[in-house]
Amino acid sequence: MSRRYIPKVVTANRLREGDVVYLTADNHWTAHHHEAELIEDEAHAQLRLLHAAGQKLVVVGAYLADAKAGPNGPEPVHFREAFRTRGPSNYAHGKQVDLTNV
Amino acid sequence: MYDYTDFDEAFVRTRVAQFTDQVERRLDGSLTEDEFRPLRLMNGLYLQLHAYMLRVAIPYGTINPRQMRQLAYIADTWDKGYGHFTTRQNIQFNWPKLPDVPAILSALADVGMHAIQTSGNCVRNVTADHFAGAAADEIEDPRPYAELLRQWSTDHPEFQFLPRKFKIAITGSPNDRAVTAAHDIGLRMTRNAAQEAGFEVFVGGGLGRTPMIGHLVRQFLPIADLLPYVESVLSVYNTLGRRDNKYKARIKITVHETGRDEIARMIEDRFAEVRPLFGGADQALLADIRAAFAQPNLQSRSVADYDAAYQANPVFRAWADTNLSAHRQGDHAIVTISIKAHGQTPGDATSEQMRVIADLSETYGYSELRISHEQNVILPHVAKADLPAVHAALAKVGLATANVGLLSDMIACPGMDYCALATARSIPVAQEIALHFEALKLEHDIGALKIKISGCINACGHHHVGHIGILGLDRAGVENYQITLGGDATETAAIGEKTGPGFAYDEIVPAIERILRAYLGLRLHAEETFLDAYRRVGMDPFKRALYGDEGHQDAA
Numbered sequence A: 001m002s003r004r005y006i007p008k009v010v011t012a013n014r015l016r017e018g019d020v021v022y023l024t025a026d027n028h029w030t031a032h033h034h035e036a037e038l039i040e041d042e043a044h045a046q047l048r049l050l051h052a053a054g055q056k057l058v059v060v061g062a063y064l065a066d067a068k069a070g071p072n073g074p075e076p077v078h079f080r081e082a083f084r085t086r087g088p089s090n091y092a093h094g095k096q097v098d099l100t101n102v
Numbered sequence B: 001m002y003d004y005t006d007f008d009e010a011f012v013r014t015r016v017a018q019f020t021d022q023v024e025r026r027l028d029g030s031l032t033e034d035e036f037r038p039l040r041l042m043n044g045l046y047l048q049l050h051a052y053m054l055r056v057a058i059p060y061g062t063i064n065p066r067q068m069r070q071l072a073y074i075a076d077t078w079d080k081g082y083g084h085f086t087t088r089q090n091i092q093f094n095w096p097k098l099p100d101v102p103a104i105l106s107a108l109a110d111v112g113m114h115a116i117q118t119s120g121n122c123v124r125n126v127t128a129d130h131f132a133g134a135a136a137d138e139i140e141d142p143r144p145y146a147e148l149l150r151q152w153s154t155d156h157p158e159f160q161f162l163p164r165k166f167k168i169a170i171t172g173s174p175n176d177r178a179v180t181a182a183h184d185i186g187l188r189m190t191r192n193a194a195q196e197a198g199f200e201v202f203v204g205g206g207l208g209r210t211p212m213i214g215h216l217v218r219q220f221l222p223i224a225d226l227l228p229y230v231e232s233v234l235s236v237y238n239t240l241g242r243r244d245n246k247y248k249a250r251i252k253i254t255v256h257e258t259g260r261d262e263i264a265r266m267i268e269d270r271f272a273e274v275r276p277l278f279g280g281a282d283q284a285l286l287a288d289i290r291a292a293f294a295q296p297n298l299q300s301r302s303v304a305d306y307d308a309a310y311q312a313n314p315v316f317r318a319w320a321d322t323n324l325s326a327h328r329q330g331d332h333a334i335v336t337i338s339i340k341a342h343g344q345t346p347g348d349a350t351s352e353q354m355r356v357i358a359d360l361s362e363t364y365g366y367s368e369l370r371i372s373h374e375q376n377v378i379l380p381h382v383a384k385a386d387l388p389a390v391h392a393a394l395a396k397v398g399l400a401t402a403n404v405g406l407l408s409d410m411i412a413c414p415g416m417d418y419c420a421l422a423t424a425r426s427i428p429v430a431q432e433i434a435l436h437f438e439a440l441k442l443e444h445d446i447g448a449l450k451i452k453i454s455g456c457i458n459a460c461g462h463h464h465v466g467h468i469g470i471l472g473l474d475r476a477g478v479e480n481y482q483i484t485l486g487g488d489a490t491e492t493a494a495i496g497e498k499t500g501p502g503f504a505y506d507e508i509v510p511a512i513e514r515i516l517r518a519y520l521g522l523r524l525h526a527e528e529t530f531l532d533a534y535r536r537v538g539m540d541p542f543k544r545a546l547y548g549d550e551g552h553q554d555a556a
């Protein structure tokens, strides 16, 4: 019955701006998926989610999203999460431009 | 057009002040998100995939140039320079920041606009025929009734916590352009034997997870009985509606489970109780509202310049052939401004385009504008003599696409490019279909066609009633698109039928091409539309075109 735990990242939107962010291992919120903490243990994931949910002045709607290890850090598994790392496909709006302009 | 009364103004200002305070309390931590969420939703503010989204009501699709300019101002000041017109005749801003929302709502209130009742389990923005007040086929302008319903339902204490949201659509003409059959209540104006105007009432229509066409519960509802009857419908629903299961909570399920005859009887019983309680104040109010919707004083103009331009200029002619509709006054026309340039996002208008539309409305259109549920903008009254000038001005800002009613005049919901509920993207599918058929130069040959795309089962893109409907789904972590054929949004409403297994993102455009090439091959003549041909030949030829001769249902 025991299935391997699919690794997770904690993700949310910034309360004020609405931007998509990820929780890092050192308790920061980053705009970059690959800087997120890749959580490989279910109990730890729940703790990290609780930590995120407590940051109600910083983020909103925190949840655990499936992720996998990649050469530069965690990568999204599902296409929805992949879109959230970039922004919409119809305009160069959102992170796909905001991040390159930083 | 109708202007908000002092009462409305005070009400909206109070709501803005309340919400300003609520945002402050959210930002300083006095309110948790759980406490704040219902408050922001009541004010049209959603959290979407990449940002917040603010949904602004455009009641029954009627908007004036000053309001349109204010939307442009909001887009430039607090958003990214554009807005998205939706199938609910609303406009959505995709990038507002939470601390700015009170200022946006205040700017909206300055022009009598708001975001109230665009969310929640209440009576939502009443939608109406976008040709209201202008169409040649119209019995009566439906908007005074829509406004009466709006005033009656706004903050109505009995109906703020219905089992689920409640949508009413109304048309004043026998040609249904308001998709009334797919609403909780659909009202179609009609005449009785004595030639008096009244309504056919449909109840229990809806799209979404369980698409249903509304049932006719009243053949003829006299105008004076409108509010008591609608109240009776809501009252029966409020009592019977399934609050135990969100997916069974809409009135369409209530009607389905209770049966049309029994529901109709219950509504009539309740109506007998409710009717005497309406002492006539509603009719006095209606008279005032009617006066506020007085028709503009249309001038009589020669159509010679129009005829000359039509003969001389093929580009103008092509546009006139697709984008004009018959006005009740022969020397005028209804202009549909296509917000569907090939390759652009259906329903997205830039602030510059909004300003040009506002200017044109003032210069040539008696300061009237409508937003259609098909995500276009309407100039309801333009003298034909002015059409060449209107066309030239539209062309300068990319708004002269001659495609209304054709393949590229698609409905597409925001889908997974914006919407947190989406299971797949819809906008890029719409863009690619439009560009593909533009490159093939097949669009005019194919003729009248409604393609409608939704990015999830909620069906904001009305895919069930598209001649070709496309529904984006998530199949095992991959975008997959299910096709339905034969849907119809008009007075001959029908829910489309699934073709079979869905198609991957990169297969959907070729699949649509196979369907349409099959249609071109089998139609009897160029005037037989796709929908007519489908109704004649049925699903089989299209299945073969899609899946091969075996029609292998186990493919994909």
Ligand code: SF4
Pocket (backbone or CB within 6 Å): B413, B414, B415, B416, B419, B420, B421, B422, B423, B454, B455, B456, B457, B458, B459, B460, B461
């Ligand atoms: S149909 Fe689904 S994806 Fe499209 S706007 Fe509605 S909820 Fe969002």
